[in-house]
Amino acid sequence: MLKRPSSRRRSNHAEVTLNLVPMLDALVTMISFLMYTMAFLSLTMIESPLPMVSSEENVQQLKERPLQLTITVNEKDLLIWSPFDLIPQTTIPNKEDQSPDLLKLHETLIGIKQKYPTETKLILVPKGSTSYDLIVSVIDAAKNLDKTDPVISVKNEKTGVEEQSKYLFGEVVFGNLLGGDE
Amino acid sequence: MAFRKSIRSRRGRKKIHKDFELQLTSMMDILVIILVFLLKSYSTSTNSFSSVPGIKLPISKSQEMPPDSLHLIVTPEAIMFETQRVVEFVQTADALNGGQPTYAFKTEDIDEGGMRITRLYDALNSAREKAEALRAKSPARDANGNPLPFDGILAIQADKRVKYDTLRKVMYTAGAAQFRVFRLLAMKQEQ
Numbered sequence: 001m002l003k004r005p006s007s008r009r010r011s012n013h014a015e016v017t018l019n020l021v022p023m024l025d026a027l028v029t030m031i032s033f034l035m036y037t038m039a040f041l042s043l044t045m046i047e048s049p050l051p052m053v054s055s056e057e058n059v060q061q062l063k064e065r066p067l068q069l070t071i072t073v074n075e076k077d078l079l080i081w082s083p084f085d086l087i088p089q090t091t092i093p094n095k096e097d098q099s100p101d102l103l104k105l106h107e108t109l110i111g112i113k114q115k116y117p118t119e120t121k122l123i124l125v126p127k128g129s130t131s132y133d134l135i136v137s138v139i140d141a142a143k144n145l146d147k148t149d150p151v152i153s154v155k156n157e158k159t160g161v162e163e164q165s166k167y168l169f170g171e172v173v174f175g176n177l178l179g180g181d182e
Numbered sequence: 183m184a185f186r187k188s189i190r191s192r193r194g195r196k197k198i199h200k201d202f203e204l205q206l207t208s209m210m211d212i213l214v215i216i217l218v219f220l221l222k223s224y225s226t227s228t229n230s231f232s233s234v235p236g237i238k239l240p241i242s243k244s245q246e247m248p249p250d251s252l253h254l255i256v257t258p259e260a261i262m263f264e265t266q267r268v269v270e271f272v273q274t275a276d277a278l279n280g281g282q283p284t285y286a287f288k289t290e291d292i293d294e295g296g297m298r299i300t301r302l303y304d305a306l307n308s309a310r311e312k313a314e315a316l317r318a319k320s321p322a323r324d325a326n327g328n329p330l331p332f333d334g335i336l337a338i339q340a341d342k343r344v345k346y347d348t349l350r351k352v353m354y355t356a357g358a359a360q361f362r363v364f365r366l367l368a369m370k371q372e373q
Contacts, residue, residue: 031213049363050353131342131343132240132344132349136342143244177350
C-alpha cells in the first residue's frame with residue numbers, strides 16, 4: 001500500500017547531532033596542559049669539566065706526548081698552539097670588523113683533526129675581557145662539525161670499525177679556570 | 183513617544199529560536215590545529231630551566247638538550263642560584279639607566295685572591311650537602327653498597343655580555359664547592 005504523500009518525507013530517525021561539547025572540553029584541557037608544560041625556551045648546552053691539575057712528574061711519566069690543542073682568545077687574534085709543539089703555532093687575525101675569523105679557525109681545526117683524528121680534547125684560554133657570547137661562538141666553531149665539512153673517520157677501539165666522527169673537538173676545558181694566564 | 187519607540191524596538195528584535203545550537207565545528211577545527219601544532223613542537227625534555235627578564239643568552243649551534251640539574255643564573259644585577267638571589271653586583275648609575283652592567287663584585291663578597299665568591303660558595307656548598315644527605319637516605323647504592331656520589335653538575339645561564347672574568351670566578355667557586363661539570367646554557371640555533 002502506498003504511503004500518504006504527507007508521510008513520505010517523514011523519517012523515523014530524528015536528525016542526529018553530534019554533541020561536541022565534551023570533546024571541546026577535552027581539547028581545551030589538553031591545550032592548556034601542553035601550553036603550561038611546554039618549554040618555549042629552546043635551550044642547548046655546552047658541557048665543560050673542571051680542569052684537573054697535573055704535576056710535572058705526571059707529565060714526564062707520559063709515554064706519548066699529548067697534543068693538548070689550545071686556543072688562546074686574544075683581543076686581536078686567535079692563537080692555536082700545542083704546549084709540546086706537536087703542531088705549528090697558528091695565529092688567526094681578526095677580520096676587518098674586528099670580529100674573530102671563526103670560519104678560518106674552523107678550517108684550521110679540521111686540518112688538525114684530520115692529522116689527529118682520535119684527539120677529542122680542546123683547551124680554551126680566553127682573556128678576562130672576552131665576552132660569553134664570543135666564548136660560545138669559539139666553542140661552536142671548535143666543537144661542531146658542519147654538514148659541508150669533510151668526513152673524518154675514527155676507528156672505534158671497542159668494535160674496530162671505522163666510524164664517522166660526530167664532533168671536531170668535543171671536550172672543551174677552560175685552561176685558565178683555576179688561575180694562570182689572564 | 184518613548185513608549186512607541188520601545189514597542190518598535192521590541193518588534194524589531196529577532197526572536198531566538200528554541201532549537202538554536204551553537205556551531206562548534208569550526209571551533210573544533212581551530213582547536214585541533216592548535217593541538218597538533220603544540221604536540222609537534224612539544225619538547226619532551228624534562229628540564230625545568232627558566233630564564234629571567236633582561237637576560238640575553240648567546241646562540242649556539244650545539245644540539246644537546248640540557249638535562250635537569252642545579253641551576254645558576256648570572257643576570258646584569260645579580261647571581262641567582264636555584265631562583266634565590268645570592269650575590270648582587272656593584273650597580274653604577276649608568277648600569278641602572280640601562281647602560282653596560284659592571285658585573286663587579288663587592289670587596290666583601292670575594293676572597294682567595296679575588297677568585298672565590300663567598301656567598302655563592304656557601305650556597306653551593308649547602309646545596310651539595312643537601313644532595314649528599316638525600317643520596318645517603320636513598321635506597322640507590324653503588325656496587326660496594328655505598329650511596330651514589332654527588333654528581334656535581336651545575337648549569338650556568340649567563341647574559342651574553344658577561345665577561346669571562348666573571349664566569350671564571352663563578353666556575354672557580356663552584357669547583358671549590360666540589361662541582362666538577364659545568365653546563366653552559368645557550369639558545370639553540372635553528373637549523
